Amino acid sequence: MEFLNFVLLFIIAYLLLRKPQKERLAFRLLVVSVLLMVAMFLVATRTAILPGVNY
């Protein structure tokens, strides 16, 4: 999934550099990337989402 996310980031950067008129697509893909990053971190920490220390 991390590979997929980096491919996404590469595509977005390419759009900014070579196809800047596709701003809306680029930003939407970026939102997908953010959501994927958040989701994968939550998957990885789902058994204890908050820091494991005293509060």
Next chain:
Amino acid sequence: MKRDFLFTCLALAVLVLSVVPIGTAVFLLGFVYGDSPCVMCWEQRIGMAIIALLGLFILRYGPKPKYIGLSVFVGCWGVFMGLRHTGMHAARDVGQGFSIEIMSAHTYTWALFIYWICIVTMGVLLMLMRERDASAGLQPLRAVEKLAMVVFMVVIAGNIVQAFASTGPPPYAGQSDPIRFSFDPKHWVWSLDEWSSLPISLRGRWSIEKPAVAALPGDPSAGPLANLPALAIKEQKRIAVPLRGTPTDLAYDAGTDRFLLTTQSGVYLLDGTLSRVLRYTIVDPGFSIDLGQFAGAAFLDRNTVMALGENKGFTILRENDGADADKNFRYFLESFDKFDEMSRSRLGTVRSRMMYVMSLASDPATNSIYAVTVPNSKVKKLVVSRFDQGDKTLSEEFVPKLAPDSGLKFAGKNRSLDELYVTGAVIADGRMYAISAGYSTLLAIDLVSHSVVAAHAIPGLVHPTGIAVKGGDFYIVGAGGEVFVISKP
């Protein structure tokens, strides 16, 4: 400030973020030294790349609110990721952590710092921005901005290679314990472990409930030890003195014929008949170290007492008829001139770390103090902790076993001492006598062999919270203010 200079600063910030943490991580640490990120580190790295990319969006299209907003969001999420990750290792022994350490901090702690710097940088750049800089719309790229874009893409390309090798294409995902990076495919591990079915929890093993005795089963015949001989209650009385709170522990000093009794925040010295308060104070639980509720009480000497909270925080008080009431205002809520507070601190443990305690016992013979754990929904283990009375530091912890020659047997294959709920302990005759509110069972634990050498059922106890020895008798106090007197076997 000219618009060009501000946007040059942004381009340089994107360059620094791309090269220093992300580029160094993939090209130097990854390709050269073989360091592979764990799944959390991967997401932290991706988050930094997203912030750098949002910088490129701003360079290209102007500082639109949604770009700035998403940058702040990802920055804050990144701080959370760094905190969550660092929290797994921060409280371990000095120098311990996960994977590589760079300049005295591990990579996940650097991530926390870098995200914090990103948010600070965003704030500074926003403060430097003028209204004329906020014009949106497609911007032609200057040389430094093109350089930032190209460098970013090169760094991302490196990450694509490392991520393909280390984690694989979807649905494979990053791993908790990744192996060393290699360009050789025979050393690639693609895993689906992160998708395994596991319970979802906010605090995981740290969601531990506070102790409570009210709902504990009191019938000793249902307890984990079979066919226990019973001790009869020879006298039952009530504590007739006014108390702020309910009794939480009891101790006795033969030299002065006095009892020490604690309530949730109260420390009381009573006479030998438990009918008169000789002196007392109510400790301010909100001052300084969190003491929780008192659950253990012990005499350290005839004039010095220790009250232990269920979270192992403690206060040590010394009697003083000339105590300065003004000085003591900070320590106490009532009766400011009867005690001085000598210290307030915490006992630290290892085996008992994730369990509360509800007992405290003093052993002058070994200059030690003892506490015993109570089980909770996450950790069920009866652990006895011994601390040096001098420096209040852990000396040993043990899990008592049944002594082979005790004749004690478990009531079933899966029964265990870990079911017991020790709410009071006292040292006498070289043994610890521990009373369990669960199943009204009294254990005698040999402190040298670490074994339970005897056990008795005490039918009729009601929510016992403390035990003391006076002469040849046990005095067991209940949460409701009863005192049960039992002859020592």
